[in-house]
Amino acid sequence: MIRWEQWGLTFDDRYPIYRQIVQQFNRAFVRGDILTGERIPSIRELSNLLKVNANTIQRVYQEMERDELINSRRGTGYFVTEDQDRIDGLRLQLVEESMQRFVEEMRALGNQDEDIIDRLQAYLRGGEPDAKGA
């Protein structure tokens, strides 16, 4: 059960709304919160739920349709692709991108690979490693 309304509460002014909604969808697909073949809300429904203009939602769906994650059926609505491979590919891609960006960034800040792991583990334990060497 997805709480769509909540999506609208967390928009970050630094990024376009439509990108943020796409990201929410992508994550929901990857986590399995929205299943293949499932119908997603109509443009007007989601527009109401998120308190966002219908054209913005339209753009979101358009973008996702381009990526073949959803299909539109005229007069019927939008449906998630039946192709589970697409979803799996999306997960791989998003995870990959995330790791790549992170590692690139940490290295650019002067961290050795071992440091990256160390710091991350410390971070996940809730603490912060002291800023040694760097």
Add this chain to the structure above:
Amino acid sequence: MIRWEQWGLTFDDRYPIYRQIVQQFNRAFVRGDILTGERIPSIRELSNLLKVNANTIQRVYQEMERDELINSRRGTGYFVTEDQDRIDGLRLQLVEESMQRFVEEMRALGNQDEDIIDRLQAYLRGGEPDAKGA
């Protein structure tokens, strides 16, 4: 010795150029490639080196001056702050942000904390973890 010209070759059209240049400066400060008190190129110089509009560099320097990472000395040029603590604080902040974003993202994609470490280690070893459970 910094190869400024190279900065200009890697601009990513998806983000504002001035942000990317600020980022390059930040990384150079943190890595110690530019030292406290050191003089940095004039707006015109850097504008030529990077093949970027002078207004853009202007904004970069404004931004960094606001953050007190550099100071302008009228008629003389721009100089990195003498305050090493600023630089250290910058490093902490950038590393922190990077880890925070990464962890948030990986969790949103359905990864448990242990998975995050595992996948990262696999990634750093140059391999890819098999896409178990997700």
Add this chain to the structure above:
Amino acid sequence: MIRWEQWGLTFDDRYPIYRQIVQQFNRAFVRGDILTGERIPSIRELSNLLKVNANTIQRVYQEMERDELINSRRGTGYFVTEDQDRIDGLRLQLVEESMQRFVEEMRALGNQDEDIIDRLQAYLRGGEPDAKGA
């Protein structure tokens, strides 16, 4: 013997379903797969066979009736026109349109008339002409 069910499998999301069904009928008329005077399925029957909304079939039959390709006999069903000239005219029209669109397009892409023939022959032989001059 027409395999109606198959028509429904090949719908192209980019065009209205009702147009695609009309097209299938037109081609069947022209090829002689459906003969003059022959009865065609009722709206409900075809709706079931193609897994398509009955309103959509309704529109298909309306359209074809307007073009006098079929007639409705109340309470009895829909029948193909008895007028073979209509069918022959349809064939001419469809072939004409097809050639016109093709030639217009190829010329707009910079092909001379001789090139059009050449490329088409190569295409029909299953090969691709080498991309000379264009």
Add this chain to the structure above:
Amino acid sequence: MIRWEQWGLTFDDRYPIYRQIVQQFNRAFVRGDILTGERIPSIRELSNLLKVNANTIQRVYQEMERDELINSRRGTGYFVTEDQDRIDGLRLQLVEESMQRFVEEMRALGNQDEDIIDRLQAYLRGGEPDAKGA
């Protein structure tokens, strides 16, 4: 020298304006009427020339950028890709699609491959072959 204003005179109500403009651009790229690296009109300029809303042009450019045929430079304008291979690929794709659609259509209307060539040649000579056999 491109006569942009003319593009606006020939819009066909059956298709979205933005698609028709994209098509015009594609053909101009393929024919070499617009060269790699060249700047194309700004959104507002073309909007005025074609008497079409700026948002529609925006969509056109967006679409072409997605296909990596043009690139946007913030505050500067849109420029055709430097990559001639993209253009060549576009030509091949468009020609291919055109031939494929044509052949598929002619065959569906009951024409043998030899007939297709024959009729096309007759058509190009300006005459119409008599509707034999089909």
Add this chain to the structure above:
DNA sequence: GTGGTCTAGACCACA
């Protein structure tokens, strides 16, 4: 009701 397109106009970030 659904999606798809188009217009008009606004505001912001960028060069």
Add this chain to the structure above:
DNA sequence: GTGGTCTAGACCACT
């Protein structure tokens, strides 16, 4: 000046 985003509202085609 440029592109990018968003809103509001209209109209059409389709199911």
